[in-house]
Amino acid sequence: MSSPLPFFAEDCDCEGYFNGQYIAGLRRSFRLSRKEKENNPNEAKQADQADAAELLTYEEVTKYQQQPGEQRRLIVLIGCLGARLNELKQKVVSENPQEYGVAVPHTTRSKKSHEKEGVEYNFVSKQSFETDVQQNK
Structure with a gap:
């Protein structure tokens, strides 16, 4: 499935691409970042580095092995308006309905x-x- 959006990975603030597909609204606001850099280029660079250090875009995980009789774990999807959470939820449930469901x-x-x-x-x-x-x- 190709992305209908003309974005490139280098346009994104964080990991917006997964297996070559654009996932959600992670496009950088160039208007805001340009204004910051015009005011004080050194301060903007330091702020960008601090933000990058605080924002974890990926955390390595391993497959969870559920023990017999153990309750299934709850998965909560949280995001801003326009982050396509409903689309992601529908895709996950439709691809593996025996493992995932919705309340x-x-x-x-x-x-x-x-x-x-x-x-x-x-x-x-x-x-x-x-x-x-x-x-x-």
Whole structure:
């Protein structure tokens, strides 16, 4: 799959490319960095080096071996608006649905005609919902 965006790896602040594919909105704002450098080139260079030292863009990991009977681990995806987290989530789940899934929230509102129980929402009564809240479920 080729990237629809005309970006290059050298345009990115951090590891935006994975196996030659552009992953998410990591393009550098040249407008902001140029203004910093115009004011004081030495100060901007020091700030860039300090930022690079603080920002870990990659942390080496090894495959986790789940022990029998152990609960599965929760994976949380956090990012800014426009970071394509929903796209990443859908890709991960569709490629390996037996290993990954998504939480299905509960709601007390009535089901719409196009919705399926347990897909977008779990539809429950208000009394059942309040009971679950009281029991910390």
